[in-house]
Amino acid sequence: MAPPGARTRAGIDPRTGDPRLFRQVLGRPDGLAGIAILTVFTGFALAPDLLAGPLQTAVTASGPRLAPPSLAFPLGTDELGRSIANLTIHATRISMVIGLLATLITVFIGAGLGIVSGFVGGRLDALTMRIADFFLVIPTFVLAIILVSIIRDVLGTGSREIFGIRLSLIVIVIVIGITSWSATARIIRAQTLSLRERAFVDRARVIGASGPHIMRRHILPNVTNLIVANAVLTFAGAVLTETTLSFVGLGDPFQPSWGQLLEAARSVGAPGLGAWWYFLPAGICIVLVVFAFTLVGSALDDILNPKRRGRR
Amino acid sequence: MSGSEPVATRALPRLAERSAPLLEVEGLRTHFQLGHETVHAVDGVSFRLERGEALGIAGESGCGKTTTALSLIGLLPPNARIVEGSIKLYGIDLATRSETALRRYRWREIAIVFQGAMNALNPVRRILDQVAEPMVQRLGTGEREAHEKAGDLLELVGIPRARARAYPHQLSGGMRQRAMIAMALACDPAIVIGDEPTTALDVMIQAQILELLQRLQKQLGLSLILITHDLSVIAETCDRVMIMYAGLVAEEGAVAEVFTRPRHPYTQRLLAAIPNIHAERRTLETIPGSPPDLRYPPPGCRFAPRCPVAMDICRIEVPSEVRFADGVRVACHHYPAGSDGTPVTLPTDAPYGTR
Amino acid sequence: MGARYLAGRLATAGVTILLIVLLNFILFRALPGSPERLLLGRIPGVTQQVLESTKARWGLDKPLFPDQFVAYITSTAQGDLGFSYGARGRPVTDVIGQRLGPTLLLFGLGEIVAVIVGLALGAYSGWKRGGVFDYLGNGLSLILYSTPYFLLGMGLLLLFATGLGWFPTFGMVTAGATYAGPLEYLADLGSHLALPLATVSLGLVGQYAIVMRSSVVETLSEDYVTTARAMGLRDGRVLRSHALPNALLPTVTLVAINLGYVVAGAITVEVVFNWPGLGTLTVNALSSRDYPVLQGVFLLLSVGVVFANLVADLVYGLLDPRVRA
Numbered sequence: 007m008a009p010p011g012a013r014t015r016a017g018i019d020p021r022t023g024d025p026r027l028f029r030q031v032l033g034r035p036d037g038l039a040g041i042a043i044l045t046v047f048t049g050f051a052l053a054p055d056l057l058a059g060p061l062q063t064a065v066t067a068s069g070p071r072l073a074p075p076s077l078a079f080p081l082g083t084d085e086l087g088r089s090i091a092n093l094t095i096h097a098t099r100i101s102m103v104i105g106l107l108a109t110l111i112t113v114f115i116g117a118g119l120g121i122v123s124g125f126v127g128g129r130l131d132a133l134t135m136r137i138a139d140f141f142l143v144i145p146t147f148v149l150a151i152i153l154v155s156i157i158r159d160v161l162g163t164g165s166r167e168i169f170g171i172r173l174s175l176i177v178i179v180i181v182i183g184i185t186s187w188s189a190t191a192r193i194i195r196a197q198t199l200s201l202r203e204r205a206f207v208d209r210a211r212v213i214g215a216s217g218p219h220i221m222r223r224h225i226l227p228n229v230t231n232l233i234v235a236n237a238v239l240t241f242a243g244a245v246l247t248e249t250t251l252s253f254v255g256l257g258d259p260f261q262p263s264w265g266q267l268l269e270a271a272r273s274v275g276a277p278g279l280g281a282w283w284y285f286l287p288a289g290i291c292i293v294l295v296v297f298a299f300t301l302v303g304s305a306l307d308d309i310l311n312p313k314r315r316g317r318r
Numbered sequence: 319m320s321g322s323e324p325v326a327t328r329a330l331p332r333l334a335e336r337s338a339p340l341l342e343v344e345g346l347r348t349h350f351q352l353g354h355e356t357v358h359a360v361d362g363v364s365f366r367l368e369r370g371e372a373l374g375i376a377g378e379s380g381c382g383k384t385t386t387a388l389s390l391i392g393l394l395p396p397n398a399r400i401v402e403g404s405i406k407l408y409g410i411d412l413a414t415r416s417e418t419a420l421r422r423y424r425w426r427e428i429a430i431v432f433q434g435a436m437n438a439l440n441p442v443r444r445i446l447d448q449v450a451e452p453m454v455q456r457l458g459t460g461e462r463e464a465h466e467k468a469g470d471l472l473e474l475v476g477i478p479r480a481r482a483r484a485y486p487h488q489l490s491g492g493m494r495q496r497a498m499i500a501m502a503l504a505c506d507p508a509i510v511i512g513d514e515p516t517t518a519l520d521v522m523i524q525a526q527i528l529e530l531l532q533r534l535q536k537q538l539g540l541s542l543i544l545i546t547h548d549l550s551v552i553a554e555t556c557d558r559v560m561i562m563y564a565g566l567v568a569e570e571g572a573v574a575e576v577f578t579r580p581r582h583p584y585t586q587r588l589l590a591a592i593p594n595i596h597a598e599r600r601t602l603e604t605i606p607g608s609p610p611d612l613r614y615p616p617p618g619c620r621f622a623p624r625c626p627v628a629m630d631i632c633r634i635e636v637p638s639e640v641r642f643a644d645g646v647r648v649a650c651h652h653y654p655a656g657s658d659g660t661p662v663t664l665p666t667d668a669p670y671g672t673r
Numbered sequence: 674m675g676a677r678y679l680a681g682r683l684a685t686a687g688v689t690i691l692l693i694v695l696l697n698f699i700l701f702r703a704l705p706g707s708p709e710r711l712l713l714g715r716i717p718g719v720t721q722q723v724l725e726s727t728k729a730r731w732g733l734d735k736p737l738f739p740d741q742f743v744a745y746i747t748s749t750a751q752g753d754l755g756f757s758y759g760a761r762g763r764p765v766t767d768v769i770g771q772r773l774g775p776t777l778l779l780f781g782l783g784e785i786v787a788v789i790v791g792l793a794l795g796a797y798s799g800w801k802r803g804g805v806f807d808y809l810g811n812g813l814s815l816i817l818y819s820t821p822y823f824l825l826g827m828g829l830l831l832l833f834a835t836g837l838g839w840f841p842t843f844g845m846v847t848a849g850a851t852y853a854g855p856l857e858y859l860a861d862l863g864s865h866l867a868l869p870l871a872t873v874s875l876g877l878v879g880q881y882a883i884v885m886r887s888s889v890v891e892t893l894s895e896d897y898v899t900t901a902r903a904m905g906l907r908d909g910r911v912l913r914s915h916a917l918p919n920a921l922l923p924t925v926t927l928v929a930i931n932l933g934y935v936v937a938g939a940i941t942v943e944v945v946f947n948w949p950g951l952g953t954l955t956v957n958a959l960s961s962r963d964y965p966v967l968q969g970v971f972l973l974l975s976v977g978v979v980f981a982n983l984v985a986d987l988v989y990g991l992l993d994p995r996v997r998a
Contacts, residue, residue: 140692142930143982144975147937151959152700152967159962242819249821250937254944254956268824272945277830278842289824296819393903424905438896442918442993451914452904485994501900 027231030309037305043298047291050098058095062088072274075283082283085274093267094287100263101245102295103171104179108244111183113237116190121229123191124198125221135195138188146185147250153181154256165260174258182247190236197229235306242299249292264288330408331427338409340541341367341390341509346403346413348382348389355613359385359398361565364639367509372535372542374552374573376588377562380609383545386562387511389413390543391428392420407508425452429502431495433514438498439486445472445497446482452504471500475530492523496530503534511543516551528555549592553577561585564609564620567639571646581648581661583625590664619651626665627652678990678997686983693975697968698745754972755965765969769951773973775845776950779866780939783873784928791878792924795885799920800912802890810882817879822938826872826945833868840868843947869946876938877931884927888920895919922993929985932978 031037050057060066067087075082081090123134157177166173201207202225210220251257252265259266271277271285330336344364350357360382367373375383388394390405392412405412407427412420432438440448449468453459459467469479475496477489486494495515502510512531516524532555535542544556552559553573560570561584569582580586587605607624610616616623622632632651639649642659652662748754754765798807817825834842841847845865852858892898893916901911943952951970958966990997 140689143689143933143979144693144696145933145936145971145978147934147940148955148967148971148974149696151955152964152971155959155962155967156700246821247937250823250941253821253823253941255960268827272823272827277827277945278835280831280835282831285824285827289820289827292824293816293820297816300815300819391903393899421905421907424903426905430900430903432896432900438900440897440901440915440919441995451906455906455910456904487995498900 027234027306027309031302031305034305034308036301040298040301040305043294044302047098047102047295047298050095051102052099054096054099058089058092061096062092064088072276072279072281072284074281081287082281084270084284090267090283090287093262094264094291097262097264097267097288098291100171100175100261101248101265101292103169104175104248104263105241105245107169107171107176107179108182108186108248109237109241111180112186112240112244113190113233115183116187116236116240117194117229117233119187120191120194121198121221121225124195125202125217125225127202131195134191138191141185141188142192147247150181150185150247150251151254151256153185154178154251157181172258172261175261175263178248178251178256182244182251186240186243186247190233190240193236194229194232197232198225201225201228231306231310235303235310238299238306239303242296242303245292245296245299264292331410331423333410334408335410336408338406339366340369340371340408342404342406342409343386343390344404344406346386346389346405347401348385348394348398349401350395350398352397352613357612358565358615359612360389361612361615363403363562363565363567365560365567365570367541367543369508369541370535370539371558372532372544372556374544374546374556374559375562376546376549376552376559377568378547378609380564380612381562382565383562384513387430387513387543387545390511391424391430392417393430425456425502425507426505427507428509428511429505429507430511430513431498431502431515433517439494441486444483444485445477445489449497449501449504452501456505468500468504471503472497474503474534475500476526490523491519492526495519495523495527499527499530499534503538503540506538507540509541509543511545513545514547515544517546517548524551531555549577549588561588564615565612566620566636567647567649568621569646569648569650571644575644575646579644579646579661581646581653581659582621582650583627583652583662583664584621586661586664587626619649627662679987682983682986686979689979690976693972693979694746694749695742697972698742701964701968749972754969765965768954768966769969769973772949772951772954774950775948776939776943776952779869779873779943779948779950780935782866783870783939784877784935786870786874787877787881788928790874791881792885792921794878795882795924796889796912796917796920798882799886799889799893800916802893807886811886814879814883817875818883820876821941822872822876823941823945825875826869826942829868829872830945841865845949865946869942869948872942872945873939876942877935880931881924881927885920885924888923889916892916892920918992922989925985925989925992929982932981936974936978 032041054061062068064086067083069079069083069087069089071083071087072085073079073083079089079091081094083089084093119134119138123131154177157180158174161173161177164173168176171179207220207224210224215223248263249265249268252263253269253272255269257263257266257269259270262270265288267288268285271281271288274281274284276282276284343366346360346363347358348360350359363382363386365373375386377383385394385398388398389400390412392415394400400413403413407423410423412423415423439445446465446468449471450461450464453464453467454461469482472482473479477493477496477500481489481493486497489497499510499515515531516527519527528551531542531544534540542556544552546552549559556573558571559573559576561568561576561582563584569576569580569585576585577589580589584605591604605624610620610623616633617636618634619625619628619632619637622628625632629651635651637649637651638655639647640653640655640657641647642653644659646659648659653659752766754769794810798810801807830842834840841864846858846861847865850861852861898911898915901915906914940952940955942948943950944956947953951974954966955970957963958970
């Protein structure tokens with residue numbers, strides 16, 4: 007086995023190649039706990055009908071209104087008589103898929119810009135980073151609110167779905183993507199800058215490889231681990247952002263996410279009425295999922311950052 | 319800071335024994351705890367330091383020289399401890415003292431200058447304040463007086479008063495090292511330990527710093543312990559040298575003796591590895607292999623795996639230290655007690671370095 | 674403080690504000706879909722004539738650049754942010770101004786409390802590394818970090834207001850109350866402020882504690898701290914004089930960077946407690962599509978964050994001599 011840090015021809019450190027990385031994460035207590043929690047929620051997201059039956063609507067609601075948990079309704083009911091358990095489990099799919107899609111967009115834009123900007127350098131780099139800094143400074147949440155409403159007003163409402171998610175929520179996905187890429191871009195760019203100076207890149211240049219080729223074949227494999235680590239934390243952030251956007255009223259009552267459930271709870275006055283069963287389940291799910299992502303992210307950070315592991 | 323006072327009139331700590339040697343270390347063992355494993359970083363080191371003397375401690379990275387120094391002032395990391403041995407400063411055993419008691423002796427009796435001036439100075443405070451701080455905190459000197467004296471000290475080490483109000487990042491590497499030396503002298507210590515004081519400095523600055531240390535030693539009657547992997551530094555500045563290997567002492571004696579007539583095979587190889595401008599051209603000698611993993615030190619002599627003249631007994635039994643007439647101490651089976659101490663010849667016919 | 678550093682920071686702030694104004698302009702004038710339709714929202718009975726007169730009134734029939742843009746900039750600079758529909762044509766500046774105070778109160782106090790408590794906890798945690806306090810604190814901070822502020826708020830409301838009845842459940846002051854004197858007013862205000870303040874502070878404390886802790890741990894392993902210990906200085910002095918001033922530096926940066934994110938939390942906390950500040954204003958404007966107000970809030974908050982960042986940069990310059998040019 008090559009000693010840690012050994013370079014293969016393409017410059018990839020075999021110690022942290024992707025499959026090994028996953029196993030390393032599982033080997034740590036925080037990584038293991040995080041993955042376990044996320045697996046459970048992925049299960050909910052993939053097969054909500056199996057677990058709780060089809061999503062209840064105002065029409066199919068059969069329970070008493072705003073009733074506390076009982077044998078028939080283990081998590082109580084909402085103001086329309088729907089089972090909270092049913093709603094919460096179905097909301098898993100919505101929240102997770104939105105989070106996933108938003109993360110994909112964020113990471114794609116962020117890593118793409120980061121690699122290109124870092125590699126090409128010069129004016130392009132300066133300009134890109136100025137824009138990234140701009141997005142880091144302004145309160146992107148308010149911007150997101152405005153963007154979502156404008157885009158929805160322009161596109162109109164409808165019941166088309168992409169990836170099983172209604173258009174109105176896809177708008178949220180896109181807006182999160184275009185407002186959250188800055189942090190990722192900065193991180194990936196920093197790594198690209200340091201990789202650019204390494205010998206194997208010079209070698210590639212000397213034999214006449216083109217910029218895009220180098221970026222794809224040499225830089226990209228070496229930032230993959232960093233991208234993965236960043237994507238994990240981005241996912242957590244995306245879930246939180248979607249939740250908050252839904253909470254201020256931008257959710258879709260036909261496809262409730264956890265945030266949408268919380269908004270419904272608040273507008274009914276659940277906390278004031280003592281109806282804890284309405285918002286606690288969704289709330290706990292959010293905390294658990296974000297916490298799990300943070301755990302995995304922290305495990306990845308420790309693995310990929312040997313400096314952190316004890317000194318001298 | 320008067321330079322002409324004889325050393326003997328320095329005020330001694332309350333518990334000191336007047337007749338005791340300045341520093342006497344006996345059988346020091348310091349171990350690190352890494353998870354379930356123990357690293358035997360220092361495993362039986364003894365030496366003595368007299369007043370006004372300069373002792374150099376040399377060896378490869380990881381041989382235990384810095385750990386020895388840190389053990390002296392009790393600044394070991396939390397996972398390390400002195401498991402055995404004594405460190406007697408004026409006869410006072412520091413190894414058994416509590417942290418609070420030890421603190422009393424720090425800087426006032428033993429001061430240390432760390433390597434790599436990059437981060438050894440607080441980046442957000444001025445040099446003058448940092449040199450004055452130990453005076454104010456440890457000696458109870460008034461603020462103004464301390465700043466005056468700090469300015470004097472900085473001038474003594476070659477930093478003009480005008481630069482004293484600078485921040486560390488505004489000074490060059492050489493000047494930062496000088497500032498640290500000034501800081502070390504603030505409480506007029508008996509011993510100054512320099513841990514790789516000239517590594518990371520270029521050769522010209524290195525020479526200046528060494529010359530400064532020598533001058534200060536004579537002027538102030540300091541005792542120096544110089545820790546370095548660079549034998550030429552020791553040859554220039556020190557009176558005695560102690561060669562360490564894998565946590566143990568290989569050879570120790572006067573610089574003049576050890577460097578002209580090295581006995582221990584490791585010492586011979588170390589000296590042979592120094593390129594000599596004056597000698598005839600030859601391929602540089604290196605010592606093949608690397609030092610042992612101190613979690614599992616080999617039985618017998620620790621240098622045996624790399625030694626060109628290792629015998630069978632070397633792999634079985636740890637050699638004991640033997641002192642010869644010229645004052646040199648060696649731990650090697652080629653020099654058993656009672657032998658005449660003639661250096662053993664190593665297989666290659668390259669001449670070992672001479673001065 | 675180097676003049677160059679100061680000038681550089683001011684210039685950057687200025688450029689950013691300009692970009693914000695530009696963005697604001699683009700959002701409402703240059704996006705597809707006629708702006709006048711957006712401006713009128715979904716008011717029924719919009720005839721062509723109304724559209725035309727709105728266009729003229731807002732100057733939307735003129736070309737985007739430079740006419741509309743210049744007009745927009747001048748009117749913004751003069752403090753004219755347009756008129757709100759929701760508030761029956763009141764100037765946006767009025768509407769926003771009325772809500773600014775409560776938000777500053779809640780938010781400002783919340784940050785102060787969080788900074789003090791968070792830094793203290795983090796420093797203690799970092800100093801006593803590995804103890805029970807450290808692990809508990811770390812775990813708690815992580816969980817708090819994963820919890821949206823409004824969820825915290827709802828939980829606190831449920832527990833302390835509805836459940837225990839210690840605090841009122843909404844608003845800033847009791848509606849329609851009269852007070853015998855300022856003390857009574859303050860008491861009423863205080864009891865309404867308690868839970869939202871606790872929510873904002875709790876939400877922030879976790880992050881500050883975590884960053885401060887890792888900053889302290891990092892600083893404590895630096896050589897100059899070892900030197901300070903080697904000098905025989907007492908632990909308290911080492912911490913106060915050497916470790917903390919250096920450990921504070923990343924935290925100052927964090928507080929500033931965080932402001933952009935915390936805005937989201939602040940808005941939602943106000944909603945939960947019906948606190949009459951910018952947050953509830955934003956959400957109401959959102960549901961009624963009162964775009965001028967939304968624009969105004971965005972401008973105000975963005976400029977506010979830029980300004981706060983500038984202040985943080987200056988404070989950082991005061992603390993760290995290495996960045997002063």
